[in-house]
Amino acid sequence: MELNRDNYQEKWRVRPDGYDKVTGSLKYLTDYTFPNMLYGKVLRSSYPHAKIKSIVTEEAEKLEGVKAVITYKDVPGMNRFGLIFPDQPVFCEDVVRYVGDAVAAVAAISEEISEKALSLIHLEYEPLEVMDSPEKSLSSSCISLHPSGNILHRASYKNSEQVLVELKNCPYVVEDTYETPRQMHAYMETEGGVVVPEEDGKVTVYAATQHGFKDRMQLARILSIPESKIRVVSSPIGGSFGGKDELNIQPYAALLALKTKLPVKLHNKRSESVRAGIKRHPMKMKMITGANKDGKLVGHYVRITADTGAYATLGPAVLDFAVEHAAGPYIIPYIDVEGVSVFTNNGVAGEYRGFGGNQVTFALETQIERLAELLKIDSIQFREKNLRKADDPGPLGQRIVKNDGAKSVLTMIKTSSVLMDQPKKHPNKLTGKGVAITMHGGGLGFGRPDPSGARLSLTKDGQIEIAFGFEEFGQGLIASIEIMLMEALNCSKEDIKIVIGDTDLVPSSGSSTASRSTNMIWNGIQKLKEPFIDKVLDLVADYTNTTRKLLYLGENGIWRKGKRNQFVLSYRELANFADLSHITFQTHFHFPTTPDPVIGGHYLYSFAAVAAAVEVDLLTGQVKVIKLDHAVAAGPVVNPLGYLGQIEGGAVMGLGFTLFEDSVMENGRYHTENFDSYLIPTIKDIPNETTVMVDESLMEGDVFGPRGVGEIGTVAIAPAITAAIHQACGIWVKKLPVSSEEILNALQEILPCKAGGASSG
Amino acid sequence: MAENVELKNRMDETKREVTFELNGEKVDLIVPPTYRLVDILRKDLNLTGTKISCEIGRCGACSVLINGQVVNSCLVMAYQLQNVKVETIESISKNSLHPIQQAFLEEGGLQCGYCTPGMIVALSDLLENNPDPTDEEVLEHLSGNLCRCTGYTGILRAIKNYKVKMVKKSTI
Numbered sequence: 001m002e003l004n005r006d007n008y009q010e011k012w013r014v015r016p017d018g019y020d021k022v023t024g025s026l027k028y029l030t031d032y033t034f035p036n037m038l039y040g041k042v043l044r045s046s047y048p049h050a051k052i053k054s055i056v057t058e059e060a061e062k063l064e065g066v067k068a069v070i071t072y073k074d075v076p077g078m079n080r081f082g083l084i085f086p087d088q089p090v091f092c093e094d095v096v097r098y099v100g101d102a103v104a105a106v107a108a109i110s111e112e113i114s115e116k117a118l119s120l121i122h123l124e125y126e127p128l129e130v131m132d133s134p135e136k137s138l139s140s141s142c143i144s145l146h147p148s149g150n151i152l153h154r155a156s157y158k159n160s161e162q163v164l165v166e167l168k169n170c171p172y173v174v175e176d177t178y179e180t181p182r183q184m185h186a187y188m189e190t191e192g193g194v195v196v197p198e199e200d201g202k203v204t205v206y207a208a209t210q211h212g213f214k215d216r217m218q219l220a221r222i223l224s225i226p227e228s229k230i231r232v233v234s235s236p237i238g239g240s241f242g243g244k245d246e247l248n249i250q251p252y253a254a255l256l257a258l259k260t261k262l263p264v265k266l267h268n269k270r271s272e273s274v275r276a277g278i279k280r281h282p283m284k285m286k287m288i289t290g291a292n293k294d295g296k297l298v299g300h301y302v303r304i305t306a307d308t309g310a311y312a313t314l315g316p317a318v319l320d321f322a323v324e325h326a327a328g329p330y331i332i333p334y335i336d337v338e339g340v341s342v343f344t345n346n347g348v349a350g351e352y353r354g355f356g357g358n359q360v361t362f363a364l365e366t367q368i369e370r371l372a373e374l375l376k377i378d379s380i381q382f383r384e385k386n387l388r389k390a391d392d393p394g395p396l397g398q399r400i401v402k403n404d405g406a407k408s409v410l411t412m413i414k415t416s417s418v419l420m421d422q423p424k425k426h427p428n429k430l431t432g433k434g435v436a437i438t439m440h441g442g443g444l445g446f447g448r449p450d451p452s453g454a455r456l457s458l459t460k461d462g463q464i465e466i467a468f469g470f471e472e473f474g475q476g477l478i479a480s481i482e483i484m485l486m487e488a489l490n491c492s493k494e495d496i497k498i499v500i501g502d503t504d505l506v507p508s509s510g511s512s513t514a515s516r517s518t519n520m521i522w523n524g525i526q527k528l529k530e531p532f533i534d535k536v537l538d539l540v541a542d543y544t545n546t547t548r549k550l551l552y553l554g555e556n557g558i559w560r561k562g563k564r565n566q567f568v569l570s571y572r573e574l575a576n577f578a579d580l581s582h583i584t585f586q587t588h589f590h591f592p593t594t595p596d597p598v599i600g601g602h603y604l605y606s607f608a609a610v611a612a613a614v615e616v617d618l619l620t621g622q623v624k625v626i627k628l629d630h631a632v633a634a635g636p637v638v639n640p641l642g643y644l645g646q647i648e649g650g651a652v653m654g655l656g657f658t659l660f661e662d663s664v665m666e667n668g669r670y671h672t673e674n675f676d677s678y679l680i681p682t683i684k685d686i687p688n689e690t691t692v693m694v695d696e697s698l699m700e701g702d703v704f705g706p707r708g709v710g711e712i713g714t715v716a717i718a719p720a721i722t723a724a725i726h727q728a729c730g731i732w733v734k735k736l737p738v739s740s741e742e743i744l745n746a747l748q749e750i751l752p753c754k755a756g757g758a759s760s761g
Numbered sequence: 762m763a764e765n766v767e768l769k770n771r772m773d774e775t776k777r778e779v780t781f782e783l784n785g786e787k788v789d790l791i792v793p794p795t796y797r798l799v800d801i802l803r804k805d806l807n808l809t810g811t812k813i814s815c816e817i818g819r820c821g822a823c824s825v826l827i828n829g830q831v832v833n834s835c836l837v838m839a840y841q842l843q844n845v846k847v848e849t850i851e852s853i854s855k856n857s858l859h860p861i862q863q864a865f866l867e868e869g870g871l872q873c874g875y876c877t878p879g880m881i882v883a884l885s886d887l888l889e890n891n892p893d894p895t896d897e898e899v900l901e902h903l904s905g906n907l908c909r910c911t912g913y914t915g916i917l918r919a920i921k922n923y924k925v926k927m928v929k930k931s932t933i
Contacts, residue, residue, distance in 0.1 A: 024810020474873025652912025
């Protein structure tokens, strides 16, 4: 079914935070000011790799208006951060490992004075050899960036020792190496916020994150104060896409605030955000994929090298995810996948929408297209022959929830107008269309703590309060909560109060990441609704002396069924007489995991197929995506407008990954420090038409509810576009982003007639 | 207030008086001539609906109207403000939502919302002078406003919704 207003009617709803956003009245955390607030600035390393010989701060300290200058000596607790492996110094002591490394920070009465003070901090460095590629980091003469060496993580999946042998015997084999760029999240609001020391000795951190409790845990270690003394207020957020999952400015603003006993604001400039912030892992992926004469896939040999930059953050999990998804939704008898994530002096790579899936899906789906071409069969038919069936095991051989999404999305995408219609001819342009498909795991995976929680209660003002430890960074989480709770309790939006993004007020729900929040919200509400309704009806039945089974929750309060339904009591009246502690319910549960002990292996998967139509300009080599259609199978659609927004927005982010975006680095330094050189898609770069089709069904026995769709819309975009480019001009793109120059060069070589004909016509 | 302390202590520059109209009211300020409009709005006047993102005039998050035309307020300096008329997002829905704001809400023209005030300001400029713009005119006019969340598809849907409603209105 097409996802649009007509098909969803009353479920197509205005988001609760929308009004404040369109009027500009919503205060983001970087909009906050407090009396006597200071402005903080962080001094980042001048070198991608160097020894620190000395740090002299006296001159900066003497500047009028400066209230504090801090270095590693001022960190009372652990001078490290990192969500899983805390290996990144808050302030470097003796070595800097990338240009985003912090060496000192300043708080002053104005931003200008802070900036000036940074220039008065004198650092002496001794430059070290820069390891600006995994190859260099792995060479025998290299310096170890960390005590354990330059390999952050290895991951593998192999179901046979015979893979290369089997591949040798295949009549159809494609072997190549694919490369993907260092994509930047490019959220419009850069990292920032204010940290306020409170009178009671506590500290409040107003700064964006995807997981307030994890920030609190990390800050407690750094500041050496108990978690109970730290409050993290972390929503609303001006975009994140994974990029604000790890700590960024919080430790600096917090240390400065505690030292000065004044509120400190720190809001990264774009260039600071680029320099210090995490990116998508650039990956090099060698793939050898073979099929037999019947068009059945036989073997798939994959070697992945990921450039993880200077520090770990979630690099290991990203690599695990890439390895898991390297064979996609296909059944291949012989699989051998190995990956290595390597430390370098490049920018830190970490969590980013798609989480390693986008890279391997580009490589895999290109292999599939190329094999189909060798086999001289339609690539959709080739996929159908090799697609997983509903009860096949997961890509790591683990048991997964039965799902025929792979077949469903492929069936839906076949009806796309991209594939059905003939593209318009243009004298100077070549046109082509392409398809790609993917499956994507939700949640953190087996062996990783992935708990969630929720609280449902009645407030003293008679509001039904639902609380989650999730964050709103634009995805529409608040809207989804509102819709699901209204449906579960049959109440109106005016009856509901939603609390998120404040560690003092919410239960821990885990991170707003890994396409898990929607699923966990649905689960939480399912678990809480019955006890809540039961209790409310018990109390009201007693109080009003009404038969309990005639009562039900509704708009504004409790109603009684009858010939004409009657209003009995408002929620406010209920709050006035009831003991509210009896109407507070909490639940804690874990994200569903596979019963098979396969580390990182997922249990719930969603599926997507993409069809792209492109025009390749014969004169400039530029590629324009003119149509982009999607088919998604991710269970029921709870919030149609939110779901659609995730797919459409994810798609254009994927389009940027394919055609424009790369944080270009040379010798460990960024060439692209702002939107003048790092190009994200503008409104002129997007397809003229996009349709999203959805399959909402779950198979019998699937009790796991709606899956999240925050990532799936972005994963299979690149290979669909590059397949379309191939159809247009015969070129297989192996390195992203697509280079117009390469296309032009190739066009001149392989299409003299077409190019010549076009220019003369 | 911290802002006042900051004003007094601002770096050693010759400050100038500047007078302009902001959202219908006269504003008098004594500021360094190169102080940026976006800082005047956000820091000195606490009008934080105008956002800050790239600070080099590439993203449009800080869009405001000067004499009715959309500009990036990160590129406008105090000395350029003398006697001009500045309108920010705060003025656009002073009484009720602008129909384009309503359309954004109905069609998912926003997600994180950080680019939204700039988008609305830019569109209010376009639609004020041209209530029924062509697709080409819309794309051209918004090409300086970046959005990372929606992929612009919801924004285009909102503009379509707006145009349909305006046509209906004008035919009644």
